[in-house]
Each structure stands twice: as C-alpha cells, then as structure tokens.
Amino acid sequence: MHNRVAIVGIGQTTHSGRRPYVNDGELIYDAVTRALADANLSLKDIESVMLGNMDLFEGHHLNDAMLSLYSGAMGKPGFKMNTGGTVGTMLAIQGWYHIASGMFDTCLVIGWEKHDEGPVTPAITTITDPSVDRPFMVGAIGGLATVSIDYMNRTGCKLEHAAMARANASLNAARNPNAHLRDKYSMQDVLNARMVLYPLNLLMCCPTSLGACAMVFASESKARKITKKPVWIKDHVTVHVEYGGAQFGVGEKRWTSHMQAGSTIFKRNHITNPRKETQVFEMYDPFAFAIPSWMEDFGICDTGEGWKLVEKGAIALEGEYPINPSGGVMCTNAIGDSGMLRVAEAALQIRGDAGEHQVTREVKQALASGFGGSYWTDLLLLSKTTD
Amino acid sequence: MKPKAQEELIYLDMTLKMPFKWRTGEPMGEFFRELKANGKIYANQCPKCGRNFCPPVNVCTRDHSRCSAKDKWVAVGPKGTVLTFFISEQSFLIPTTGEMLKVPFSVGIMLLDGAPVALQHNLEETDPEKIKPGMRVEAVLKPKGERKGNIFDIIHFKTIKE
Numbered sequence: 001m002h003n004r005v006a007i008v009g010i011g012q013t014t015h016s017g018r019r020p021y022v023n024d025g026e027l028i029y030d031a032v033t034r035a036l037a038d039a040n041l042s043l044k045d046i047e048s049v050m051l052g053n054m055d056l057f058e059g060h061h062l063n064d065a066m067l068s069l070y071s072g073a074m075g076k077p078g079f080k081m082n083t084g085g086t087v088g089t090m091l092a093i094q095g096w097y098h099i100a101s102g103m104f105d106t107c108l109v110i111g112w113e114k115h116d117e118g119p120v121t122p123a124i125t126t127i128t129d130p131s132v133d134r135p136f137m138v139g140a141i142g143g144l145a146t147v148s149i150d151y152m153n154r155t156g157c158k159l160e161h162a163a164m165a166r167a168n169a170s171l172n173a174a175r176n177p178n179a180h181l182r183d184k185y186s187m188q189d190v191l192n193a194r195m196v197l198y199p200l201n202l203l204m205c206c207p208t209s210l211g212a213c214a215m216v217f218a219s220e221s222k223a224r225k226i227t228k229k230p231v232w233i234k235d236h237v238t239v240h241v242e243y244g245g246a247q248f249g250v251g252e253k254r255w256t257s258h259m260q261a262g263s264t265i266f267k268r269n270h271i272t273n274p275r276k277e278t279q280v281f282e283m284y285d286p287f288a289f290a291i292p293s294w295m296e297d298f299g300i301c302d303t304g305e306g307w308k309l310v311e312k313g314a315i316a317l318e319g320e321y322p323i324n325p326s327g328g329v330m331c332t333n334a335i336g337d338s339g340m341l342r343v344a345e346a347a348l349q350i351r352g353d354a355g356e357h358q359v360t361r362e363v364k365q366a367l368a369s370g371f372g373g374s375y376w377t378d379l380l381l382l383s384k385t386t387d
Numbered sequence: 388m389k390p391k392a393q394e395e396l397i398y399l400d401m402t403l404k405m406p407f408k409w410r411t412g413e414p415m416g417e418f419f420r421e422l423k424a425n426g427k428i429y430a431n432q433c434p435k436c437g438r439n440f441c442p443p444v445n446v447c448t449r450d451h452s453r454c455s456a457k458d459k460w461v462a463v464g465p466k467g468t469v470l471t472f473f474i475s476e477q478s479f480l481i482p483t484t485g486e487m488l489k490v491p492f493s494v495g496i497m498l499l500d501g502a503p504v505a506l507q508h509n510l511e512e513t514d515p516e517k518i519k520p521g522m523r524v525e526a527v528l529k530p531k532g533e534r535k536g537n538i539f540d541i542i543h544f545k546t547i548k549e
Contacts (some may be wrong), residue, residue, distance in 0.1 A: 019400070059403050125482040131411045131419075132442040132538050136494045136507045138479040145473030146496050153471070153520040198474035198515050 002100035004386060006223035006230035007347045009039025009216030015180040015209045015332045018116045022210075024058065025070035028112050031212035031337075034073055034107065039216045039226055046216070047104040049073035050079035052091045052111050053336030056123035071110055078107075084127065085284065085372025086238075088213065088339025089109055092368075093378060095217035096233050105222045111341075112212035113334035120208050120335075138140050138197065140286060141205055145197045148289040152199070155296075157307035159199060162288035163190035165310050166203055166330055169285075172317060173327025175356035179331040180209040190288070196220075204288035206333040213337040213344050220386075231347040234383040236367070238266045240376055257377035261369070262298035265379050274300050275321040278381070279363040282342040284371040285328045291315060296321070298369070298379070322359040325349065339370035343380055350384050406410040412509045416445035422519060423536035426528050432459040439463065448504075453517060454456040464499035465526035471496045472518050473474050486506065497524060509543040 010282045011034025013027055028051075038041060051064045060066075064073070064080040083090045088111040088222050098107040121139035128134045136142070151157055165301075173179035185203065192202040216226075223230040239257035262274075271277045281300065285291050292306035300321065301309055308314065313325040324330075326345040329338050346366035348354040364385070370378035411419070414431045418441075421429050430441035435452040441463050445454055474493040481488055491513040496505045511527070512518050524544035534540040 059401060122480055122482060125480075129442075130409045130483055131415050133507065134482045135538060136509065137482065138475060138494075139487075142473055142475075142494060146471040149473065149520065150471040195476045199527065200473075289448075 003102050005096045005099040005233045006218055006220065007215055008218045008230055009035040009036030009041065009318065010213075010230045010344045010347060011038055011215075012167075012213040012337070012341065012344060013180050013211045013232060015211035015334060016147045017180065017207065019210060020116075024060075024063070024112065024114050024117075025067055027110050027114065027210065027212040028067060028110055028214075029070040029110065031214040032070070032108065032110060033325055035214035035216050036092055041106070041216060041369055042303070043072045044130045046106050046108045047070060047076065048098050048111040049076050049078040050091050050098070050107065050108045051078070052083075052087040052109075053113050054084060054087065054123065055082055055145060056118075056126065057120055057335065058114055058117045072108065078152070083372060083376070084124075084321065084375050085286070086339055086370040087372070088217075088341065089284070089343060089368065089378035089380065090371025091237070091238050091340055092215065092233075092343040093238065095215065096236060097298050099219050100218050102219075105219045107217045108214060109340070110214045111210060111337035111339065113336040114210040115208035115334060115339075116210055134302040141197050141200060144287040144289075145200050147293065148199050148287065149276065151289055151293040155304040155307065157292055157295075159191065159288070159349045160187060161292055161307035161310050163210065164188040164200075165291045165315065166190045166288040168310070168313075168316055169324060169328050169330045172325050172357055173331035175317075176327050176331075177356075178328040178332070180211070180213075181327075182331070195238055200287055201383050206329045207331070209235060209332050209334040210218050211332070211334040211337055213340045215340065215344055215347075229351045229353075231350045232254065232383045234381045235265055235269055236378065236380040237261050238376070238378050239264075253324050253334050257299050258294055258297035258369075258371075259299070261377040261379040262300070265367075265381055266299055268385070274298075274367075278365040278367050279322075279361050280325060280346065280359050281321070281367040282326060282346040282349075282369070283323055283328065284339055284342055285324060286333065286371065291323050294369075299365075317357065318360040322361070325354060325357045325359050327357075339372075339378065342368040342370065343382070346380075350382055404459070412445045413456040414445055414454055415458070418443045419459075419536040419540075422528075422540045423534040426531065426534070427462055428464045428499060428526060428541075429460045430463045430499075431456075432461055434458045439502050440504050441499055441506055461501060463501035465528075467497040467499035467502075467506075467524055467526075467544070469495045469497050469510070469518065469520055469522045469524055470505055471520055474513055474515055492517065495524065497544060508538070508541055509544040511543045517546070523549050
C-alpha cells in the first residue's frame with residue numbers, strides 16, 4: 001500500500017515563441033519560485049528535486065548538472081527525466097513515486113523547454129530506426145498527419161471538425177495569460193491557414209514555445225499543513241506500444257496506448273461514465289484532430305462520437321465536458337513542460353484557481369494526459385478529495 | 388558604463404555535427420541484402436508464433452522470441468494496400484543525409500501483401516484527391532546495378548488498378 005500524494009504548489013512562466021533576454025536557468029528559476037510561493041514554502045522545505053526536458057532540443061546534454069543552481073537541486077536527491085512528449089507527465093508521476101514510497105515528504109518537479117534555441121524536428125527524428133523509418137519521418141507531425149487521415153477515414157470526421165476543435169482552443173487560450181498563441185480564430189480562419197503536411201495546416205499543428213512549469217508534491221500529513229486546497233493524485237498509468245506500423249494505431253487490429261490507458265484507469269477506479277464522473281480533461285493534444293479522435297481512444301465517448309461532441313460544443317469551457325480550458329498543447333507547447341502543464345491546469349481547475357479559464361461546472365475529478373515519442377501514454381486521475 | 392540589455396543581445400552560435408554508425412542487426416542486414424541482390428522484399432517470421440515482419444525484427448513484438456536471419460523468410464509484396472498517408476507541402480531535412488526534401492512529397496503507411504505489420508515509404512502520387520486509404524500500390528525498384536542495399540533501393544510505391 002502506498003502513501004497518499006497531493007499537489008500543494010503550482011508555478012509556471014508565461015509562454016512565448018521567443019524570449020531572447022532569458023536563458024534556460026532563469027526560466028526554471030521563475031517557475032520554481034512561483035511554485036514555492038504558491039505553496040508558501042521555501043527551498044529548505046523541499047526534500048527532493050526532479051527536472052526534465054529533451055536534451056537534444058537545446059543541444060545541451062545532462063543540463064540538470066549545470067541547472068542545479070536554478071532548480072534548487074544542489075545537495076538534494078532526485079534525477080533527470082528525458083522521455084520526449086511525456087517528460088512533463090512523467091515528472092509528475094515521478095513526483096508521485098517519491099512521496100508514495102514514503103521516502104520523502106516533499107518533492108519539487110520542474111519541466112521546461114526553450115524551443116527558440118535549436119532545431120526541434122531533426123532532434124525528434126532521431127527517435128526512429130535509421131534503416132527504414134527515419135528517412136520518411138518528418139518530426140512528430142508526419143505520424144500525427146497519418147493518424148488524422150486514418151481517423152477521418154474510419155469515422156467520417158471532416159477537416160472542419162478539427163478546425164472547430166482548434167478554434168475552441170483559441171478561445172480558451174485567449175483567456176489564459178500564460179498561453180503562447182492567444183489570438184482568437186474562427187473555424188474558417190483555421191481552414192484558411194497555409195497547408196504544411198496534408199491534412200494538417202499551420203494552425204492544426206502545435207507551436208514551438210518556451211516556458212517552464214514547477215509543482216510541489218507532498219505527503220498527506222504535510223499537505224494538510226501546507227494548504228487548504230490539496231489536489232490528490234488518485235491514480236495514474238503509463239503505457240508503451242509496439243514500435244513500427246502499430247504505433248500509428250493502424251494495421252491488423254486497431255489498438256493504441258491511449259485505449260489501454262483509458263480502460264485501465266476507468267476500470268481500476270470504477271468509473272463507468274467518464275464524462276459525468278470526471279468533470280474536465282486536460283489532454284496532451286499536439287494536433288487539431290487529437291481531441292475528437294483521442295476522446296474516443298481514451299473511452300470518454302464511443303467510436304465515431306468524438307467529432308460529433310466537438311460539433312455540439314461539448315468541449316467548450318461552459319460545455320458538457322470541457323477539454324483543455326487552458327488552450328492545450330495546440331496553443332502552448334514547450335515540450336518538457338507541455339505534459340506537466342496538463343497536470344497543473346487540471347489541478348488548478350479542481351482548486352477553482354484557473355481564473356478567467358475556470359470551467360463553469362464544479363470540478364471534483366479531472367483527467368490529465370501526456371503523449372510522446374512512439375505513442376507512449378501517461379494518464380493521471382486527479383481528485384478534490386481522498387475518497 | 389553598463390550597457391542596457393535591449394542594446395546588448397548576447398548569444399553564442401553553435402553547430403553540433405556528430406558522425407554516427409548504426410548497426411542494423413542481422414535480420415535487417417539480410418533484408419537489405421535480398422533487396423539489393425535479387426530485388427525481393429522479404430519478411431522474417433517469428434519461429435514461435437509465425438507472425439511475419441516487414442521490415443524485419445530481431446525480437447518478436449508479440450511473444451518476445453529471438454528472431455535471427457536463419458529463421459524462415461517469406462517473400463511479401465511487392466503489391467500492397469495503403470492504410471493511411473500524409474502529403475508534405477513544406478520541405479524538411481532528410482534526417483539521414485542533411486539534404487532538403489523536394490516538395491510536395493507523400494509518405495504512405497502500407498501493408499504489403501503477406502505482411503501484417505505496416506511499412507512506410509514514399510508514394511508516387513502527391514495529389515490528396517487521388518490518394519485514399521485502401522488504395523492498391525506496388526513497389527518500384529531501382530535497376531540492379533544502382534541498388535545499394537538500403538531502403539531507397541525502393542524508389543517509391545506507384546498506384547495500381549486491379
């Protein structure tokens with residue numbers, strides 16, 4: 001049996017495409033000081049520190065060594081995560097392990113990325129086998145474009161539905177002062193954008209941002225002393241996939257890591273109606289078809305129902321089942337913090353502290369997902385209470 | 388006098404150029420040898436469950452059995468079915484050579500006849516109106532003397548009518 005774990009402090013920087021006067025250490029420092037201030041703690045209260053990003057994006061291997069000054073890790077235990085898109089959710093899960101094991105009462109986790117410092121796509125491309133896959137891989141977007149075609153072909157979803165999901169994200173991001181892309185778009189604006197990789201145009205791809213997010217995790221006894229609004233990590237799961245064609249979720253029998261993650265979490269927590277029993281979902285959505293298609297894969301709705309719910313406005317801030325009230329990865333994507341932002345934003349929704357982008361329905365339970373590399377899924381279930 | 392930050396923007400340019408070698412493993416080496424020598428596309432077969440893999444694998448993804456170049460090989464393709472695809476309007480670096488790709492180009496995720504695991508490669512067709520999932524295609528190979536034992540021994544997959 002493990003110890004209960006709560007999120008007790010959340011801090012993030014603003015996100016943007018370029019901030020030439022700020023270096024990586026300063027970004028991390030800003031997120032850390034904000035998370036500590038939110039928890040009303042100082043660095044001496046922190047027992048362990050975790051840091052994560054993608055080394056190759058900034059061309060700086062083992063950057064946690066140099067950054068220990070800024071992260072506050074000096075003299076403390078902890079390690080570095082480097083798992084691609086899931087870095088942020090993995091960090092949150094590692095924070096959970098540190099506390100749940102009983103080894104620590106507090107753990108500070110920090111995810112960050114500074115995409116303006118290096119070429120992202122050549123770095124991402126190195127994840128694949130160079131003999132057969134790498135020559136045809138154009139970063140992350142190639143695989144996501146093929147998934148989009150497959151989804152449209154299977155369910156009757158149209159480009160318009162992806163554009164609706166993107167337009168909805170833009171309205172949410174416009175309310176979020178920390179988001180990167182904050183312009184409001186209509187469905188037609190999105191459809192008019194320049195084509196990049198058919199069927200994904202420029203506005204249907206996530207941006208490359210810079211920013212950092214930090215969170216403080218604490219044990220139950222500590223959490224109740226630190227804050228009146230602890231957010232509990234009720235459950236989480238990580239799922240790998242078979243490498244090769246199957247990672248696209250096409251082939252012999254359609255199966256994806258999102259499908260396994262959703263069914264595991266819902267079964268283990270006796271959730272039969274996820275749209276009722278969880279009230280908001282912060283989903284790692286790196287392309288405009290993610291929300292309609294992955295709602296189905298996670299089991300939030302039936303196959304073929306995702307784009308219909310988008311069409312009905314169900315995912316809006318005031319909708320039946322709000323998804324990504326923060327604006328999501330479509331509007332803000334500093335990869336090392338993208339996953340952690342999902343957990344942080346879900347926790348803010350439970351606390352009722354999301355400000356302008358707080359959803360209208362009361363949030364008791366929330367989902368947060370991470371996605372990376374070869375369809376590697378993290379899914380977390382957060383709760384207001386410990387029952 | 389201390390310069391104002393707005394006037395003094397300091398950054399360092401750096402380029403990492405790092406050469407690597409990649410061991411393909413025995414089955415992949417055999418796959419490329421057959422492609423180069425005989426112009427045939429082969430799948431290797433898991434000795435335990437009999438599942439075919441093209442491209443070949445060293446370990447079965449289903450039962451974790453070790454596969455070797457000496458196990459059973461099955462000729463697959465050269466015809467196949469497109470499962471899904473993308474078409475690029477934007478140029479990207481060819482990750483293994485550093486050259487820029489000519490646009491438009493398209494990549495299909497295909498099941499070759501006889502192989503249950505998908506392979507990706509360029510499609511000859513780049514018009515989104517003319518590519519549909521379920522479409523039949525066939526591999527077009529370079530002539531024998533020009534084949535080098537790599538994935539580009541297959542030029543692309545052309546659309547076929549059956």
